[in-house]
Amino acid sequence: MSGLASLGGLLLPRCSQPTPPNYGNILRMADNLTYVAQRALLPGQSLAREYAFRDISSMPATGTTNPASISEDYASLLKNSFADWKLPIEGRVSMPGSYSMGDLQKFPSRTQITKHICEEGWTAIAQWTGVPLGIVLQSAGIMQNARFVNFHTYDGWVDSIDLLDAFHPQTILAYGMNGKNLPIAHGAPIRVRVEKQIGYKSVKYIQKISVTEEFFDQGDIGWAWYNGI
Numbered sequence: 631m632s633g634l635a636s637l638g639g640l641l642l643p644r645c646s647q648p649t650p651p652n653y654g655n656i657l658r659m660a661d662n663l664t665y666v667a668q669r670a671l672l673p674g675q676s677l678a679r680e681y682a683f684r685d686i687s688s689m690p691a692t693g694t695t696n697p698a699s700i701s702e703d704y705a706s707l708l709k710n711s712f713a714d715w716k717l718p719i720e721g722r723v724s725m726p727g728s729y730s731m732g733d734l735q736k737f738p739s740r741t742q743i744t745k746h747i748c749e750e751g752w753t754a755i756a757q758w759t760g761v762p763l764g765i766v767l768q769s770a771g772i773m774q775n776a777r778f779v780n781f782h783t784y785d786g787w788v789d790s791i792d793l794l795d796a797f798h799p800q801t802i803l804a805y806g807m808n809g810k811n812l813p814i815a816h817g818a819p820i821r822v823r824v825e826k827q828i829g830y831k832s833v834k835y836i837q838k839i840s841v842t843e844e845f846f847d848q849g850d851i852g853w854a855w856y857n858g859i
């Protein structure tokens with residue numbers, strides 16, 4: 631690990647040493663290795679492969695497929711086809727506030743056909759449309775001391791990514807899938823697509839985004855925090 635860390639230092643002379651978050655949990659030490667290795671071997675913003683229209687496959691919906699049964703808030707938003715849905719962005723931003731779907735769709739959009747790679751061994755190719763998360767964070771006035779972007783969801787998931795992934799050009803807040811509105815089963819009205827990490831980092835049903843300086847460990851969910859591909 632220290633070898634990789636110094637390799638990282640060599641390859642990234644002008645960047646600060648990549649430091650993964652500190653965990654209390656020793657089982658998560660493997661995160662540090664993948665994090666440091668990825669950041670060392672892939673400096674800059676390499677892109678995930680994008681596919682052609684004809685490569686689009688069917689995609690199963692997994693995990694939560696409709697939070698209405700567990701969240702009254704979600705159930706009532708759904709009744710109104712999400713017309714009242716708003717996305718709060720808070721924490722280390724100089725202009726905290728809430729974005730409606732209309733607000734998010736006013737930003738430049740990006741469409742990409744990518745392969746979803748689930749930790750359980752299946753893959754699927756789909757087309758995603760949304761606003762690059764970095765554009766929204768810039769507009770909210772992300773602060774100098776920001777380090778993590780946390781996603782809170784209607785089904786109780788909380789997960790976070792670092793700023794390198796948050797500002798990756800293919801990391802988008804997706805509101806469209808295969809040319810239609812994002813279906814409920816796939817995370818309506820908005821999910822994030824983190825194309826440089828394994829499937830479960832592409833959090834569905836986003837309720838709130840908080841930008842923090844500190845890393846919040848959401849506890850041991852059985853999977854690593856960092857899973858670069």
Ligand SMILES: Nc1nc2c(c(=O)[nH]1)N[C@H]1C(S)=C(S)[C@@H](COP(=O)(O)O)O[C@H]1N2
Binds near residue numbers: 689691693816817
């Ligand atoms: N909020 C939320 N996000 C989630 C999940 C979930 O259960 N709830 N499952 C994750 C997992 S393990 C995968 S593989 C993908 C599945 O996305 P899909 O249902 O669109 O195929 O969503 C991820 N994001």
Ligand SMILES: [Mo]
Binds near residue numbers: 692749750829830
């Ligand atoms: Mo998954």
